[in-house]
Amino acid sequence: MAISAESKDGGAAIAARPSGRPRSARADEAIIDAALDLLAEGVGVDALSIESVASRAGVGKATIYRRWPGKYELLMDCVRSMKMAQPEPRGENVRDDLISLLGVIGLNDDSRSEKVFPCLIPEVMKNPDLRVLYQQLIEPRRARIRTVLQRGVATGELRADLDIELTTLMLSGPVVMQRMLDWNPAIQRDGLAERVVDALLAGAAPR
Amino acid sequence: MAISAESKDGGAAIAARPSGRPRSARADEAIIDAALDLLAEGVGVDALSIESVASRAGVGKATIYRRWPGKYELLMDCVRSMKMAQPEPRGENVRDDLISLLGVIGLNDDSRSEKVFPCLIPEVMKNPDLRVLYQQLIEPRRARIRTVLQRGVATGELRADLDIELTTLMLSGPVVMQRMLDWNPAIQRDGLAERVVDALLAGAAPR
Structure with a gap:
């Protein structure tokens, strides 16, 4: 159940990943990772904003809105990303x-x-x-x-x-x-x- | 599953109840009722404060703290009060x-x-x-x-x-x-x- 320190940090995870993946897929992962971090740290879903996720992931809000219509769709992708x-x-x-x-x-x-x-x-x-x-x-x-x-x-x-x-x-x-x-x-x-x-x-x- | 409008409003519930109950029991009910109202209206547990419950119930914060050490104990009594x-x-x-x-x-x-x-x-x-x-x-x-x-x-x-x-x-x-x-x-x-x-x-x- 342990996860590495690197993968907990969206930014570091991007840097550490092999460069073979398309840039947009890596950004998606960083965004999902940032949202998961915030939730796991105890930020409630109500308090979780696209702004806070963008800031944690080191991307602009527009980058998130290009991929997800809103917070809930992003949250569902977070759950999907964690499914075994x-x-x-x-x-x-x-x-x-x-x-x-x-x-x-x-x-x-x-x-x-x-x-x-x-x-x-x-x-x-x-x-x-x-x-x-x-x-x-x-x-x-x-x-x-x-x-x-x-x-x-x-x-x-x-x-x-x-x-x-x-x-x-x-x-x-x-x-x-x-x-x-x-x-x-x-x-x-x-x-x-x-x-x-x-x-x-x-x-x-x-x- | 319906509940009356009166019992949804802590203050009104007190007024409407027969006067045979001890005053402190009625205050407890009004406080529990107020907390349940706030939660049911979508106020998250994080956002729920003793202050907001006191204000909704029309009592002082001290009245709540005299009965419950903190928010979580009050929440558990809320759950207990709803158990069939x-x-x-x-x-x-x-x-x-x-x-x-x-x-x-x-x-x-x-x-x-x-x-x-x-x-x-x-x-x-x-x-x-x-x-x-x-x-x-x-x-x-x-x-x-x-x-x-x-x-x-x-x-x-x-x-x-x-x-x-x-x-x-x-x-x-x-x-x-x-x-x-x-x-x-x-x-x-x-x-x-x-x-x-x-x-x-x-x-x-x-x-």
Whole structure:
């Protein structure tokens, strides 16, 4: 979860990066990096201005507005930039695929992510446009879980009458709550995805 | 979920209430009411000051500090004031008791609650003292769910090897995510508690 001092500083990160990348992509990264820094340092979303991001990134406000219509679109790209790559389900069995998909929820190489995610919740709940953007952001993960569940129903690994949409919530909900919001300190962090998948597969009623 | 115009206004609420309540309890309510109003109107927790609450409630700052050491303790009492009464498990069967306990999660007669809860998440995640307070606040609900699960294991309604703590998360996590954070718009709100309980009891694997 550690990140290097260099990558925390937008300007230094640009200087340190190999020169093979287009200048505009590097500026985008510096801007996103600056916004993430500010949020992780405790600047609230309300207080975060395009001006403060520009100043931290060492660019003009116009450079930001050329790329993003406003603060919320920039924020969504910040979240997108921190998303871990989704593992490709191997397709051998449903249990393993679900564990690998749930395994990455809330984990991030970038230590800022655990500070940034809770900051965004109030904004996402307040602002319907932002909610649409946020749904677009989480939908790909949900879609992968859904696909694995549908395959499981088809192969008979899962019950034929499974409520696919509810099951995506029942798998990812507990992991999000626990990893991102630290809901119940009595629950061990290690192996959470596996335990959630196994508990849902087995059911709580005796067999 | 509607609340009356009177109870939204701290001052008016005091005037309208029957005179049988002690004056200090009425002042407490007006203060809590004022803080909830400000949060529900979109004032961020950072921006919320004891001064602004005092001014809205029509009391002096000293009146607030006599009752609460600081803003965070006041905020926790705000959350406490909005908690719905926990239903008393009837003890007839585990399924019904779980449905009734999950049924009240995120539901509130006070329409401000759905705005206030997401606002508090970043603060709770940032501030360890507030996390302790928050855990104290949600623990009683968890304890009730735990007690019902333990009874279910004892009666044989639930499997003998059930992980009680994980199961509390798997029951409440999806309901909190869905009701309080509107996680997946494709999932119907009605009957959610019942569907979550039944899905967890039955398990996703075929029997």
